Amino acid sequence: MGSVSPPSDIQVPPTHWSDGPLGWRDRLLASPRFRRWAQTFPLTRWVARRRAAGVFDLVAGFVYSQVLLACVQLRLFELLLAEGPQSGAALAARCQLPVMSMERLLRAAVALQLLERRPQDRYGLGPLGAPLARDEGLAAMVEHHTALYRDLAQPLHLLRCASAGAGADDGDGKSATPGRARVSGEAALDPERSGYAGNSRPPDFAGARRPEAPHEGLARYWPYAGTDRPEALAPVQLLAYSELMAASQPLVADQVLQAYSLQDHRRLLDVGGGTGAFACRAAQVAPHLQVQVFDLPGVAALARQRFEQAGLSARCSAEGGDFFQDPLPPGADLVTLLRVVHDHDDARILRLLRAVRQALVPGGTLLLAEPFADTPGAERMGDAYFGMYLLAMGRGEPRSEARLRELLADAGFINVRRLPTALPLQASALLARTPR
Ligand SMILES: CC(C)=CCC/C(C)=C/CC/C(C)=C/C=C/C(C)=C/C=C/C=C(C)/C=C/C=C(C)/C=C/C=C(C)/C=C/CC(C)(C)O
Numbered sequence: 001m002g003s004v005s006p007p008s009d010i011q012v013p014p015t016h017w018s019d020g021p022l023g024w025r026d027r028l029l030a031s032p033r034f035r036r037w038a039q040t041f042p043l044t045r046w047v048a049r050r051r052a053a054g055v056f057d058l059v060a061g062f063v064y065s066q067v068l069l070a071c072v073q074l075r076l077f078e079l080l081l082a083e084g085p086q087s088g089a090a091l092a093a094r095c096q097l098p099v100m101s102m103e104r105l106l107r108a109a110v111a112l113q114l115l116e117r118r119p120q121d122r123y124g125l126g127p128l129g130a131p132l133a134r135d136e137g138l139a140a141m142v143e144h145h146t147a148l149y150r151d152l153a154q155p156l157h158l159l160r161c162a163s164a165g166a167g168a169d170d171g172d173g174k175s176a177t178p179g180r181a182r183v184s185g186e187a188a189l190d191p192e193r194s195g196y197a198g199n200s201r202p203p204d205f206a207g208a209r210r211p212e213a214p215h216e217g218l219a220r221y222w223p224y225a226g227t228d229r230p231e232a233l234a235p236v237q238l239l240a241y242s243e244l245m246a247a248s249q250p251l252v253a254d255q256v257l258q259a260y261s262l263q264d265h266r267r268l269l270d271v272g273g274g275t276g277a278f279a280c281r282a283a284q285v286a287p288h289l290q291v292q293v294f295d296l297p298g299v300a301a302l303a304r305q306r307f308e309q310a311g312l313s314a315r316c317s318a319e320g321g322d323f324f325q326d327p328l329p330p331g332a333d334l335v336t337l338l339r340v341v342h343d344h345d346d347a348r349i350l351r352l353l354r355a356v357r358q359a360l361v362p363g364g365t366l367l368l369a370e371p372f373a374d375t376p377g378a379e380r381m382g383d384a385y386f387g388m389y390l391l392a393m394g395r396g397e398p399r400s401e402a403r404l405r406e407l408l409a410d411a412g413f414i415n416v417r418r419l420p421t422a423l424p425l426q427a428s429a430l431l432a433r434t435p436r
């Protein structure tokens with residue numbers, strides 16, 4: 001393998017007027033002498049400290065994430081919300097950790113504002129931990145990152161392999177990506193063997209750690225991203241990601257339903273609608289609405305179970321199939337695509353959008369919602385988080401609003417408009433119509 005440092009004998013000539021001043025700035029910031037001066041000079045000291053803290057956070061980010069993971073696995077936030085602040089020794093006993101380790105974790109969590117020190121040497125929830133205390137979706141997201149971090153442990157390996165053909169399939173369900181062979185079959189996502197048991201939770205806090213999160217990478221976690229025959233996936237392979245999506249769906253549903261009223265629609269088709277979590281919410285907020293989910297056969301079967309358990313089978317149904325191959329059920333006046341488009345490449349998405357246009361009644365509405373790239377104030381979420389996440393998954397990319405608009409126009413949609421959502425970090429939304 002060659003050296004990773006840039007060859008020092010290559011001079012890149014400036015090609016744009018801004019290269020000059022920006023090159024000057026870069027050399028200044030890279031200069032240890034300048035940095036030494038700036039961190040002591042009274043007018044620049046605060047910028048130097050802020051920048052240093054920013055760089056430090058990037059360097060230490062993984063450590064912070066693992067402190068959070070330990071808190072989530074111990075169910076610390078829920079415990080402190082339910083029972084109030086407690087001493088380190090009491091928490092150590094509850095969590096079955098040595099007192100010294102527990103204190104170390106608690107102090108780390110305080111430094112990250114996940115927890116706060118309280119009078120009489122006790123620990124309570126902090127401003128960043130409190131929102132996590134009752135959020136099953138966020139907790140599940142944190143836990144499943146174990147799979148992502150396996151892939152990211154060697155980022156260059158991931159980047160090199162992916163450039164050889166991310167998500168390419170060699171026809172038998174195994175990824176053509178070298179070094180990331182996909183194991184089909186039950187072992188991959190067997191909740192027992194992977195250690196992942198989704199939302200199944202012990203009844204009380206006594207020694208109640210959450211189960212260890214997945215031991216495999218994302219390609220196995222999301223098996224549909226690596227095959228051209230997703231309808232052939234075994235039910236056990238669909239379970240872990242379907243549970244994660246159902247647990248985290250309220251985060252998305254809240255954004256969508258706050259931004260858009262379903263009252264004027266009569267028939268909703270949720271394409272890639274998973275196990276029907278959004279469908280149930282939609283049916284509950286719009287009691288006149290007929291709702292249908294289209295997803296892979298094994299996932300659609302789970303949706304049917306959910307509808308039955310919720311007593312919604314009269315208005316909610318689910319059809320199984322491959323949305324790239326099979327026709328979508330016709331007749332809906334609203335189609336939703338929630339967290340679906342970013343999973344796939346442009347060619348597949350164009351095919352899917354055209355199929356959605358065919359399925360909708362004339363003048364029908366498409367509502368597309370997912371995290372967008374280039375979201376002001378949440379840029380890291382798009383290109384940094386989802387960019388790397390989807391690379392590890394093996395297919396798809398985060399797209400900007402502008403790119404999604406182009407794809408929608410290519411697929412024949414008109415009147416595309418942005419629906420403002422309260423927390424674009426969670427999901428942004430576009431509305432589009434089919435011609436009458
Ligand atoms: C009351 C006092 C004292 C003061 C008031 C001050 C005030 C107004 C404070 C505000 C408090 C407040 C309301 C806080 C709210 C916090 C919230 C809403 C936090 C939300 C955080 C959301 C996060 C961290 C979301 C993370 C989402 C992730 C990581 C999503 C991952 C999604 C994946 C991996 C999806 C995969 C699907 C695929 C495969 C890509 O298709």
Ligand SMILES: C[S@@+](CC[C@H](N)C(=O)[O-])C[C@H]1O[C@@H](n2cnc3c(N)ncnc32)[C@H](O)[C@@H]1O
Pocket residue numbers: 224230245246248249252271272273274275294295296299321322323324337338339340343
């Ligand atoms: C990221 S999940 C989103 C699920 C749901 N919309 C949500 O937001 O919770 C993507 C969904 O698309 C489904 N899916 C992926 N490829 C598919 C295909 N070719 N045909 C049908 N469904 C597919 C998956 O089974 C999964 O339920």
